[in-house]
Amino acid sequence: MTGLEGELPLIKQYRDWIQKSPSENDPDRDRFFTDGVVVLDTNVLLSLYEYTPTARQQVLDALQNVQSQLWLPHQVGLEFVQNRHRVITGRKKALEEGRRILQNKLRDAKTAVKEARSHTQRMLMKYAQDVQASNELDTQISNQAIEELFSDWSTALGNQISKLSDYDITISPGGEGDDVLSQVAALFGDQISDPPHPEKTRQRVEEASRYRFPNLIPPGFMDSGKDTALASSGDFLLWEETIAHMAASTERSHLLFVSNDTKEDWYQPKGEGRDSARPWPALANELRLRTGAELRMETPGDFFRGINRFLHVEITEATYAEIDRAAVNPVEAVITEQDAVSTQPPSGLVAAALDAAGLEESLLSDMDDAAHRLLLLWWLIGATAQLKRRPCLDDEPDVLVVPATRSTAQPDPSWVPGIRLHLGEWPYRSSSWIAPWFAQAVNNASRRDRKVLQTLAAQQLAIETTDRMPDQ
Template sequence: MRKVFHGYYPPADEEIEKLWSHGILVPDTNVLKHLFRFMPKQRAEVLAAFSSFGERLWLPYQVGKEFQQGWRSADTSNRNSYQKLKADLEKKRNEVESLVLAFNRYEAWAPRSSMHQIGKFFDGLSQEVDTAMKGLPENPDNVFLAVTKLFEGRVGEKPKDIDVRIKEAERRKREKIPPGYMDDGPGDYLIWAEIKEKAKAAKAPILFVTDDNKEDWWLKHSGKTIGPRPELRHEFFGETGEPFYAYAPDRFLSLLADRNKTKVSPETIDGMKRAAQSVDSSSELDSNSELLRDFLAMAERLGIKDGELLHLATQLGLAWRTLRGNSASNTSPNKHYVIDLMERARNLMGSYVAADAAPSIVTTKDHEWTLFMDMANKIAAD
């Protein structure tokens, strides 16, 4: 039965040994992009792990193309995620401070009460984020060049029948044949076709490392990933005569560490797992992170500390949220608080807004003020 239904059984010990000792290692695109998210030590360990396969390391043309087109956005997205964390922390700080200020009691909090340390606590968290950001690649081009050097002479040529393969990808998508039917484009199938061709030509198995966790790559049951889809292993062996197996990147590093404990540290394995969990494969840079990026760039351009301006935008957004929720009148205290915040922002930025204007009909004078109001609106809507 195992011979007929090969793909449904875990690889036997001999197959596992063949995969690791003679197999060609093929990393997927996002696995390479994660290198821009690592600190130097972890990045060096992952590069060394790939390099340990020597001539058995190989990159499909499609993966190389996707990497070339997307590595800059991967680096930008990573940096924006740190900035977003700072913004979220600032938002929580204001929420907690507002909660404490709104709480009425007959006696003031004791001088040494933690209630007076909220700002200091969140400032410390923000400083830790800043420290972590200093460990990111100072020049992402160096990471790009390291990947280039690693795969020099180990990248597949562009398939001559690419148009035929794209049509086949479309057919398989219509008929829900894995892999790739859950993707918008033909990329996953093009990679699949290339690695089958490579295995057949080299007469070697393929060890595929990917953090694409969709069900067109993986067999899942009760929320647990069992392994690569049986159909994939069956198709691969039937067409090439060689085994195929896939691992999530953290699992691959963990197994490699078991085989050679000097290659990968537990910290790097954990870092890879967190990196894979943090990435939405459908988009490297969403509109919210673009807004934050533009906002911080604007603050820098105006010579304002980004934290100071972000603090004002957060306070204004939270005040708007409360105002809208309570359907307050124009004469409510919160309405005056909103107008005061806008005046403070105007003075800080050198922008103009009429002091008696309602928040919903404020007229903007320039791009900077529009960005400030967009950020406050975004915070109010979240």
Template sequence: MAEGFRYHQGRPSDDEVVAGIQSGVVAFDANVLLNFYEADPKTRRKRVELLGMLGDSLFIPFQVKEEFHRRRKESARSVSKEYAALRTAVAELKKVGAAFGRVNKATSKSRDPVSVSKARNVITECIHDLLGQIENLEREDPHIVDLAEDPVLAGLVSVFEGHVAEIPSARKIAKRVREFVEIRVPLGIPPGFRDVTKGDEAQAAGDYLIWSELIGCAKSRQVDLVFVTDDLKSDWWVEGSRENPTAAHPSLIAEFGRETAGRRYFQVTANEFFARAVRALGDPPVDRTSIDMSNTDPYEGEFEDGPTSPGLIASVLDDSLYMEISRSEPPF
């Protein structure tokens, strides 16, 4: 009787997370992978190596792949945009310098032209020097990523081969989107109900599409799962601040356990994961044979009507509403 009233809450211990990394499946959110673009090359390489050490326990939901590629170029240009913002600010300073000492026609007051000229020259030299320093900083900044080569994408492709989920059928995606819009959002069921205003219905349901794939993977493999995400909204976390979330939302833990016959769900931020991954993984495994998922769908038949409301979805969106993804596309 007491077990039925128990509320799932509290953060797992370090030992529990380490055990989950060692024996379960580890999946990553798109935001974690996109943040690699803002990491310095040394940190980036180390993190990619750790991902590779996960071996067969690594899992990338198809929806994560889609979101990563949709936002990849924007993330790669984020640091360059900061330098562009600096140059824009300097351009405004040029206008201020050009206006220095301008004659006030309304009062006919004037300034000594020699002193005004000197001041303007000093301002111009400072601006020129500042622009030069900004240019040098940008040229030498190790965080700048050349999209023509894109070392982030190259590194991820090298370790994700064979670990990216097959695209779910359009019918299955449509059922999940409809359940998200018609059932989960009105009832405030996590995850993703905070994203209801984000883009179209399919885009708003992105978190729930990922969640469905996570449950499907754990259910198919009969393992615990560690999900690494830097999405700190309250439809993923509870009890802590945005900067230091305390625990996964209890509803997520309960639903995961219910749909996977009691398997455990661990949720950590990227910094938490990489801090524990060194302890959990140790030296790279000798055998890193990948599971070939290119011709199989391990989630076929899993909770056809959605994980929380079987039978409630009476209709699906037409397949034509969804992008047709070529089966011959790169694995990530």
């Protein structure tokens, strides 16, 4: 819709709802790239860890062209530094476990071929009594032929998996060696927000939880079920920071917000004559009412194509493909032992894991060590999911916490030999090492809960041991 200045008051006042969905060909789109404040959501920055080195450098070079317009809200910066280890760990885990997962899948495929052969032979004998055809299948699709065929494929796939180690990102526990962090810090310079006063944060969290979220006012109401009110309010805190910044930026009248997040608390679903989702009109209307600025929201793919179009920055199709892939395939959250001791799991996830395992919450009250209690909780969450005792919840993290291992060498000085567990209840007493937190949980538990814990750990250890065995 054009000529809004001359429109009737009703048309002008509700233009955000009346206008069509934003398009890449909107006549004033270029202003957001050449003269607007550019805010990158946390997921855009974390995606830098997912790109190949070449694509990452192209993306960072492209961002240099809007460097003077970039601004980093405190909420984005906080989420970025807090979550980067999770992303790096998830990437490292995927690369390290690639060969094991490959061998498991190939083993499953070989088993499926043999089962298909046997099924066909049973059908031939049951309905045709065709012994000759059944025997021919043993010759045509012999176990040796299957092994030889899969051996070639295993070598070819394994060689490609091995090459992926070149793309690993390794940093020290203290964060040294994280080139992505250094480059992001240099990119923003001093164009970052100071932390809001704690009282201001409290007020914003209360506004979100008591007024906006119950009334489904964007952004962020889809996160209202998170474990705490503060955790649920991240998107709203980002939004409020951005509004305050735009209100103080008298020289900037356009805001370009870039994010992978297209959930219904940022985007209005299609319908009412629209064939696609669009950013909620209420967001643009609120920004204009409170700051006088215009809002445009874009996904990373559209944003970088816009940089190419309006600022004439060279970005290859391969890099666009990586940007789009990262937008639809975000890195899975991962909880390591280091993360577990300082991360309280969501209460809903704890309840689901305890119920799936058949354990009572009273088990936890017997553990005085808070770190041990958290390790037990995260292990139960991961084990019940791995053993398919329960369905995984949306956005559930992958858990890398194990209670026991089978090895000749002691994995850590604090781990104890398997003989510390109860005779007749733990099948690996002479060939395992037990994590101290698990030993404490087992020895403090009732007889019933003790057996449940050891059975769950033994089943998980059996899977891990099988996965480490060479293919037969």
